[in-house]
Amino acid sequence: MSTLTDAVEYAPRGPQRQRKGKLMRGLFLASTAVGLIALVVLIADIVLDGAGSLTWRFITSFPSRFAARAGIRAALVGSLWVLGLTTLFSFPLGVATAIWLEEYAPRNRWTQLVQVNIANLAAVPSIVYGILGLAVFVRAMSLGRSVLAGALTLTLLILPVIIIAAQEAIRAVPNSIRLAAYALGATQWQTVRRQVLPMAMPGILTGTILALSRAVGETAPLIMIGALAFVPFAPKGPGDAFTVLPIQIFNWISRPQVQFHHLAAAAILVLLVVLMAFNLAAVLLRNKYTKTL
């Protein structure tokens, strides 16, 4: 490129290169549009299919073999149960692990191993967690096909996500806060508990909410541990059999009749509204605290 002969034949071909640049700019713009158009088409398709079936009766009815009478009550209550228990398990566990790694862990190989391990776990396919849940919670601990087994499986699934988010939030707390607390004679736990955690909490909560919204949409691991497709009752405790919204949707999609497909679309609308509420909460939380801090 930079030899003397090349320099003699130097020809900038300006207009040609500019034209090529314009063409490629169009292509880059088009590829950005592909993703956005896909999103719009996806939502439009689901709204068109499902809006007609989305009634109050649909939300309050149990599933049925007859499309006209079927509803998502059992799935909705099941999803709430699983979500509640998963939050209960994963939040303290994830935050505690993050505190350990950021504030307490000695700088040695073991800590590094735990860190690498968490990053690896975040990349493991969700169905593998289902296999683990099936073997450990359902069989070995004989919890059966219960809400509890489902919640424990999802807890392991979203734990790495919560840990990583919480670690980032804790790391962002300035060291001057810790120094000030120690200078006043606080112990390490007092410093973490009363200074670091309150400051990191918005970030931790945002990460946790996003992780939980992933848990709400998860299907495969719960099919693995045997959440049932047809549950004509709402679970009343952590030991009961259950179904969740995504599994109810999967069940209806798997049927050949178009009426059931429309029910699936209506249930998807409910699921998407729930997820949107989660994301909105996360965004609001983030905005509120980035302003005041």
Next chain:
Amino acid sequence: MARADHDALRREREVRAADRLLAPEGQDAAGPASEQPSGAGPAYFGGDEPAEEAAEALPQSEASAAPAVGLPEPAERATVRPPSLEGPPGRRRREAVVRAILFACSAVSVLTTIGIVAVLLFEAGAFFTDVSPLEFFTSTTWAPLFQPQHFGVLPLLVGSILVALGAAVVALPVGLGSAIFLSEYASQGLKRVVKPALEVLAGVPTVVYGYFALTFVTPLLRGVWPNTEIFNAASASIVMGIMIIPLVASLSEDAMSAVPRALREGAYALGATKLEVSTRTVLPAALSGIVASFILAVSRARGETMIVAIAAGATPNLTLNPLESVQTMTAYIVQVSQGEVAFGSVEYRTIFAVGLTLFALTLLMNAVSIAVLRRFREVYE
């Protein structure tokens, strides 16, 4: 990424300021922390803390030139630790209890990995006493639920690879194009709107994509190629590609935005057009992040379950024709666990043998992506 630099510098300044405040009299308190002889440092820090603090601020700012993509990064410990505690014994005991509890919680994630590996190895081991590994990896028929039974995993493996490759063909060019547009062409305002909108795609539950594939994309494909089967690999691939576009776009964009501005201006000064700057200067500089995003996206596609379970069918079919029905490893696992398969039977154990194959592939791809990151990492400033 520039913020991470800033944070590191700020932290270092804070530590130094603290040194200045806490340094005993008669010592050159204004000198950088790293120059203080260890042991003679401020009484506040136990031993060589300040030196470590300063030393760690540097590698951190170097590392920030490469994007974090959920891959293991060198553990960075930047938070200060307290002095050794001289307090009433009750207070010390409580600290020790808290410490133990926190440590136990961090062990859960390690136990999870051990659990996964142990369960897969144990049950797959039992499976391989009934079925020879040779048959498992070389036979071309997968029919564990029918008589006579066949246990050749190749059709499932090829199905998984076919669908993941199809998804990559859709997502990599589109995602990279979006990344270049967002990083090099779009205004800040447009980027602030478009990037989160694209990321919504990544948050849609996979069962929803499955519905979209089956009820929207498949009829479309059958309109173009009438001999397309109702369940086919192409439809699942396309929709899975759409699902991973934001992953590629967002992570590649992060990597490209992290390339220093001086590089672009150097290229412009040599007379390059905007396209040439983007593709010949910025793209190579951000290559490690881009490649890592590709690997992450493909690895996500291969582990995906619901789209293929709904749209690709349940026929273990050794084919490369995307218009035919195929079954992937993940879809098979879901299919078996839906039916009534007796606990402890060979059919039950196929789940674990297939799961082990899937898990091994995940680890392999993770290792490759770490190696790629190391190989292509370009460090600026």
